[in-house]
Amino acid sequence: MRIRLPYLAVSTLASLFTLNSAWADEVQVAVAANFTAPIQAIAKDFEKDTGHTLVAAYGATGQFYAQIKNGAPFEVFLAADDSTPAKLEQEKETVPGSRFTYAIGTLALWSAKPGYVDDQGEVLKKNTFQHLSIANPKTAPYGLAATQVLDKLKLTDATKAKLVEGQNITQAFQFVSTGNAELGFVALSQIYKDGKVQSGSAWIVPARLHEPIRQDAVILNKGKDNPAAKALVDYLKSPKAAALIKAYGYEI
Amino acid sequence: MPLDANDLGAVWLTVKLASLTTLILLVIGTPIAWWLARTHSWLRGPIGAVVALPLVLPPTVIGFYLLIALGPHGWIGQATQALGLGSVVFSFTGLVIGSVVYSMPFVVQPLQNAFSAIGQRPLEVAATLRAGPWDTFIHVVLPLARPGFVTASILGFAHTVGEFGVVLMIGGNIPDKTRVVSVQIFDHVEAMAYPQAHWLAGVMLVFSFLVLLMLYAGRRGKSGWS
Numbered sequence: 001m002r003i004r005l006p007y008l009a010v011s012t013l014a015s016l017f018t019l020n021s022a023w024a025d026e027v028q029v030a031v032a033a034n035f036t037a038p039i040q041a042i043a044k045d046f047e048k049d050t051g052h053t054l055v056a057a058y059g060a061t062g063q064f065y066a067q068i069k070n071g072a073p074f075e076v077f078l079a080a081d082d083s084t085p086a087k088l089e090q091e092k093e094t095v096p097g098s099r100f101t102y103a104i105g106t107l108a109l110w111s112a113k114p115g116y117v118d119d120q121g122e123v124l125k126k127n128t129f130q131h132l133s134i135a136n137p138k139t140a141p142y143g144l145a146a147t148q149v150l151d152k153l154k155l156t157d158a159t160k161a162k163l164v165e166g167q168n169i170t171q172a173f174q175f176v177s178t179g180n181a182e183l184g185f186v187a188l189s190q191i192y193k194d195g196k197v198q199s200g201s202a203w204i205v206p207a208r209l210h211e212p213i214r215q216d217a218v219i220l221n222k223g224k225d226n227p228a229a230k231a232l233v234d235y236l237k238s239p240k241a242a243a244l245i246k247a248y249g250y251e252i
Numbered sequence: 253m254p255l256d257a258n259d260l261g262a263v264w265l266t267v268k269l270a271s272l273t274t275l276i277l278l279v280i281g282t283p284i285a286w287w288l289a290r291t292h293s294w295l296r297g298p299i300g301a302v303v304a305l306p307l308v309l310p311p312t313v314i315g316f317y318l319l320i321a322l323g324p325h326g327w328i329g330q331a332t333q334a335l336g337l338g339s340v341v342f343s344f345t346g347l348v349i350g351s352v353v354y355s356m357p358f359v360v361q362p363l364q365n366a367f368s369a370i371g372q373r374p375l376e377v378a379a380t381l382r383a384g385p386w387d388t389f390i391h392v393v394l395p396l397a398r399p400g401f402v403t404a405s406i407l408g409f410a411h412t413v414g415e416f417g418v419v420l421m422i423g424g425n426i427p428d429k430t431r432v433v434s435v436q437i438f439d440h441v442e443a444m445a446y447p448q449a450h451w452l453a454g455v456m457l458v459f460s461f462l463v464l465l466m467l468y469a470g471r472r473g474k475s476g477w478s
Contacts, residue, residue, distance in 0.1 A: 062442035131342055136425060139442040164342045164424030167438070175424065180323045180341045 026053040027228035028073050030064045032080035032215060033170040034105065034142060034187035038248040039078065045244070046235050052228035060168040062139045068093060068220060075223025076232055078102060080169070081141040082214040089218060098219040102236045103250040105213030106188035107145050107205040112177050114201050121203040123183065124155055132162045133175040133184025142169045145210040146185035152209045176200075188249030195247060207251075215250075254451045261428045262436040263455070269344070269432060270412040273351040277359040277408050278401070280352075285363035304357045311354065315421025318350050322422065342424035347432075350418045358407040366400020367393065403467065410463045413456075 031039050036058050043054040057064075061080045068074060068088065077094075079085045082101065088094050109124065111117045123129070135143030143165065150156045164180075166172035169187050176184040188204060191197050217236065223229030235241055242252050255263070288300055306314060321328045322341045328349075332340055340346040370393060378388040394401075416434040423430035425439070433452060440449035 060442055062444055065444060066441060130339070131424070133424075136439065136442070138439060164426060167420060167425070167442070171420075174319075175342075178319055178323050179325050180319060180339065181424075 025051065025228045026055060027075050027223065027226060027232050029054060029056045029076045029078060029232065030068070030072070030074040031056045031058050031078045032061055033058050033168045034080055034189055035078055035103065035215070036170070037193070038103075038189060038245055038250070041244055041248075042236070042241055045240065046232060050228075050231050050235065052231055054228075054232065058170075060139060061141075073222060074220055075226050075229040076217065076219055078215065078217045080105070080213075080215055082216040085216040085218040088220070093221055095219040095221065095224050098233065099216055100233075100237070101214050101252075102217045103215045103245050103252060105142060105145075105215055106207070106249050106251065107142060107149065107210060107213065108186055108188040108191060108197075108249075109183060109203040109205060110173075110176055110186045110191050110197075110200055111183040111202070112179055112200040113182070114199075117183055117201040117203050119203055121153075121205065123203075124150075124153065124159070127155075127158055127162075129182040130162065131164050131175070131181035131184075132159055133164050133166060133172045133181035133186075135169040135172040135185070136165045136167055140168050140172075141213050141215075142185065142187050143172070145205075145213050148210040149185070149205055192249035193247070204249075254447070255455075256448075258427060258431075259433075259436060259448065259452055262431050262433045262452075265344075265428060265430075266413055266432040266434075269347055269351060270409045272348055273355055273412045274359070274405055274408040276348070276352055277355060278405065281356065281359040281363055281404065281408075285360045286367055288360070288364045289367035303360050306354050307357050311415070311417025312421065314354055315350070315418040318346075318353070318418065319422050322346055322349070341422050342426060342430060344429050346422050347419060347430055350422055351412045351415060354415055354418050355408050355411045358411045359404040362400050362403040362407060363397065366397035366403075369400075370396045399470075402470065406463060406467050410460065414460070 029039070039054075039056055043056065046052065046054055057074070061084050064072070064074070064077060064079070065084050065088065068077065069091075077085060077088070085094070085099050089096070089099055109117055109121055111123075117123050124132075134146040137143040137147045147156070150159055164175060166175055169190065172184050173186045173190045175181040176186065185205075188202075191199065191202060217233065219229050219233055245252060284299075284303065288296060288303070319341065320326050322332070322339070323329045324333065324339055329339055329341070332338065337345075340349060374392050374396065375388055378392045383391070414434065415432070416438070419430065419432055419435055420438070423432075423435065425431050425435060431439075433456060437449055437452045437456070440446070440452065
């Protein structure tokens with residue numbers, strides 16, 4: 001097949017222009033790793049309902065903080081905690097008054113093996129496992145919550161030698177899903193869909209066993225004049241998004 | 253002292269890991285390099301390519317495959333369990349295995365170049381003087397390939413010190429077992445502990461510079477990694 005050059009040039013130009021016109025309505029979002037699945041579902045509805053485009057980057061909140069401080073092009077930040085957005089707000093990196101809690105995370109003790117984790121978490125006390133996977137408590141809120149649970153259950157010393165840490169909640173999940181750790185503390189959102197746990201076995205950890213995992217969002221300075229950034233934040237506050245977020249195992 | 257006990261533990265662990273890895277690689281890398289340098293077998297190409305793979309593969313790919321292969325469902329993991337060693341993921345042994353794979357080309361290639369550079373002649377001369385193969389290897393090849401061994405050791409050690417992705421994927425960040433310096437720095441940055449990150453990163457920078465300085469200062473007038 002011969003490609004006619006003039007035709008190619010015209011179509012390339014045309015696609016450039018359409019991209020350009022969409023550019024104004026595109027929003028760049030930094031998303032906490034644990035919110036990956038819900039934001040993908042939300043993005044679909046958001047794009048359909050508003051006509052804007054959502055471009056998401058997934059990662060650890062501390063890493064995003066470093067990137068934002070150093071000029072990353074993110075316009076909205078969906079963090080895994082409430083302290084990082086507050087810190088950015090203090091440092092004048094955000095649009096004043098834009099900070100709000102978009103989800104409250106639920107912690108789950110999960111194993112890829114069906115029947116391994118009972119619904120009271122007694123498996124932790126039996127302590128017959130080799131490895132218990134958690135996210136890094138220094139950097140990941142779900143990891144911190146996991147250590148608070150172990151503390152509350154007075155199992156910190158008993159499990160100390162068995163803890164393995166993922167750098168973020170995605171990696172903590174990966175260690176369990178590949179079977180390298182028999183069980184681990186993950187975000188319920190990673191294993192939960194349509195109101196139930198999708199595979200393996202899990203104990204949904206009662207909220208009273210740890211400090212609430214408040215996940216806050218902010219509009220960053222780069223998104224100040226972008227209507228799509230404002231639209232996304234409004235959308236996240238809508239009942240439609242709230243229902244979706246809850247379906248993934250978060251509270252609001 | 254700006255480095256705390258955890259940082260020093262990570263430094264010590266990194267030195268231990270790099271030393272052990274280099275030692276193992278010299279032992280298994282020497283016969284591989286020798287074979288690659290001398291053989292006319294058609295396997296030379298494929299084996300050479302496999303050895304060189306870690307040069308181009310992202311560490312995440314190697315780490316991901318190792319996580320699967322060493323895990324309870326993987327073939328290496330099943331072998332180690334059958335041998336009663338248990339699972340080696342999240343252990344120092346696992347890191348050594350990963351590092352040996354990851355740093356292999358940095359040891360094998362300089363050795364291979366050094367062996368090739370010796371050529372056929374000294375070996376033939378040794379043979380006419382009735383030296384056996386072992387005799388020739390120890391008294392002719394090893395001294396002639398000495399610079400290659402020095403380069404291989406330095407590169408193998410330095411490259412293991414600089415390892416990050418593989419350790420991240422199979423380590424589990426356990427203090428004194430799998431938390432090496434590069435991971436500790438990453439932790440500090442993520443936890444926004446920038447002063448501590450600066451100190452450790454500075455130590456790494458100075459160390460890496462000194463290693464490369466040793467390498468380049470010792471190879472005046474030579475070309476190639478041998």
